[in-house]
Structures are given as C-alpha cells and as structure tokens.
Amino acid sequence: MPTLDPRSLIPLLLLVQGLAQAQTTAPSTRVEVAAELDRLSGELDFEVRGIEQTEGATAHSAGESIVDRLHLLLEDFDHVIVQAPGAGVERVIILGEKAAYVPPPMVVEGDESSETAPASGDEIVLATQRRGASHLVTLGLEGASGGAPIQELMLIDTGADRVVLPVSLISSLGLAPDALQKQQVQTANGAVDARIGRLGAVWVGAKRVENVEVAFIDDQRLGGTSLLGMSLLGQFRMTIDDEKNQLTLVAK
Known part of the structure; x- marks a missing residue:
C-alpha cells in the first residue's frame, strides 16, 4: 500500500486556511454607502430619502436581515427605517450625520426669542431642529379626553397622509386601544398594519387644532420617530425656511 507523503498535504491545508480567513474577514468589507443604498433599494424596491447626504461616506456591509444591514450601513447617520410587512423595508429616511442632540428653545410667553415667533394675522412660525436636509418640530399632543399635552419631536413629512x-x-395619550380601528394602510410597497384614530387636539405653537386623524404604527417599523403628516399639515399653507430653520404655517 503506497505511503502518503505529509508534505503533499501542505498546499491543501494552505488553501483551507485561506478560505477560512476569507470567510472571517468578508463581513468587515467597507463599501460606499450611497452606492450600496442605491443597489439595495433597486433590488428590494424601497424608497430612500436624503441619500445625497451619504456621498463620500463608507461603512461596513453585513447583517443577517436587510434591516440589520441598513442599520450597520447607516451607523454614522441619524436615520429612520420604516418597515413593511414580512420583515421588508418600505422607506429609509436619512436625517444627516449623527450629532449631539440640541433641544429646541423653550416657549416663554411674551419673549420675542421664544420658539413661536411673532407673526401677523393667522401665521404660526415655529423653530425647527435641522438634521441634514430634514426638519423636525416639537408639537403638543392631546388624547381624546384632553389633559396636559405631551411634547413630541416630529419629522415634517409631506409624503405621509396622516400624523404617524x-x-x-x-x-401615554390616554387612548383605549380597543377604540382604535385596525387597518392596513396602503403604501407604495404594500400594506402596513396600523391603528387609526383621532387625537383630541394638536398644539401648533399657541394654536389648538382639534380632531386630528392619526395612525399608530409599531415602534420598530417606525424607527421610534413620529411623522408630522398631511392630516395636520393639509390644513395649512406651509413654508420651510432652510436658512432660519423655521416652519411657517398659515391656516387655509
């Protein structure tokens, strides 16, 4: 019986070690964020807003699910991932590079430097918090039974039909879950489970807007970020001043 020379196994062992090393180091590969987002959104049919803010940035590309992969890809950016049914993704909103949170100035009645600036007629002028190309504004939310408003930082999103x-x-708003209507809200990428109801009011500066339709969506799918949609914004003519970081609303 022929004897196997151990030296003949060396090339095979080196090949196995090389494959193992390649498998270990592959997840650490860095890619261009904008190019990878463009590729993923094309393959999986989801919308990306604010992709221009990632130009020139690189990040790791890894993760077992598309949501994990997107979170790792955008780890240096404030972002919102709106999930679709079946663990898919409906929309990605990139707010800008991560920075320390600076809360908007407090409203002090009679103070000209307050969040609600003096306005003529029915104008409401609110200071916004800027994150990249997006604006966020703090509004007061009341449940159906009234009570003290809950201050909520909301992303201004004219693409959302409702306040979300x-x-x-x-x-926290004192709403009864059973009183909310379970409904699948149709989006560009399919239906999303939501609970539809109405807020007692939304405080926009000093103006109280009553009976505003709202959709409640799972925190994870919404990314923990509230959206200021058209069920409220549609009642106003809206102007955003990028230089002054201000939202101006005029009742229709």
Whole structure:
C-alpha cells in the first residue's frame, strides 16, 4: 500500500486556511454607502430619502436581515427605517450625520426669542431642529379626553397622509386601544398594519387644532420617530425656511 507523503498535504491545508480567513474577514468589507443604498433599494424596491447626504461616506456591509444591514450601513447617520410587512423595508429616511442632540428653545410667553415667533394675522412660525436636509418640530399632543399635552419631536413629512405616531404612545395619550380601528394602510410597497384614530387636539405653537386623524404604527417599523403628516399639515399653507430653520404655517 503506497505511503502518503505529509508534505503533499501542505498546499491543501494552505488553501483551507485561506478560505477560512476569507470567510472571517468578508463581513468587515467597507463599501460606499450611497452606492450600496442605491443597489439595495433597486433590488428590494424601497424608497430612500436624503441619500445625497451619504456621498463620500463608507461603512461596513453585513447583517443577517436587510434591516440589520441598513442599520450597520447607516451607523454614522441619524436615520429612520420604516418597515413593511414580512420583515421588508418600505422607506429609509436619512436625517444627516449623527450629532449631539440640541433641544429646541423653550416657549416663554411674551419673549420675542421664544420658539413661536411673532407673526401677523393667522401665521404660526415655529423653530425647527435641522438634521441634514430634514426638519423636525416639537408639537403638543392631546388624547381624546384632553389633559396636559405631551411634547413630541416630529419629522415634517409631506409624503405621509396622516400624523404617524409609535404604538407606545397610545397609553401615554390616554387612548383605549380597543377604540382604535385596525387597518392596513396602503403604501407604495404594500400594506402596513396600523391603528387609526383621532387625537383630541394638536398644539401648533399657541394654536389648538382639534380632531386630528392619526395612525399608530409599531415602534420598530417606525424607527421610534413620529411623522408630522398631511392630516395636520393639509390644513395649512406651509413654508420651510432652510436658512432660519423655521416652519411657517398659515391656516387655509
């Protein structure tokens, strides 16, 4: 019986070690964020807003699910991932590079430097918090039974039909879950489970807007970020001043 020379196994062992090393180091590969987002959104048919803010940035590309991969890809950016049914992704909103949170100035009645600036007629002028190309504004939310408003930082999103809030706010607003209508909200990428109801009011500066339709969506799918949609914005003519970081609303 022929004897196997151990030296003949060396090339095979080196090949196996090389493959193992390649498998270990592959997840650490860095890619261009904008190019990878463009590729993923094309393959999986989801919308990306604010992709221009990632130009020139690189990040790791890894993760077992598309949501994990997107979170790792955008780890240096404030972002919102709106999930679709079946663990898919409906929309990605990139707010800008991560920075320390600076809360908007407090409203002090009679103070000209307050969040609500003096305005003529029915104008409401609110200071916004800027994150990249997006603007966020703090409004007061009342449940159906009134009570002290809950201050909520909301992303201005004219693409949302309704005010959209995370499900975790239902109890804080004193709303009864059974009183909310379960409904699948149609989006560009399919239907999303939501609970539809109405807020007692939304405080926009000093103006109280009553009976505003709202959709509550799972916190994870919403990314924990509330959206200021058209069920409120549609009642106003809206102007955003990028230089002054201001939102101006005029009742229609």
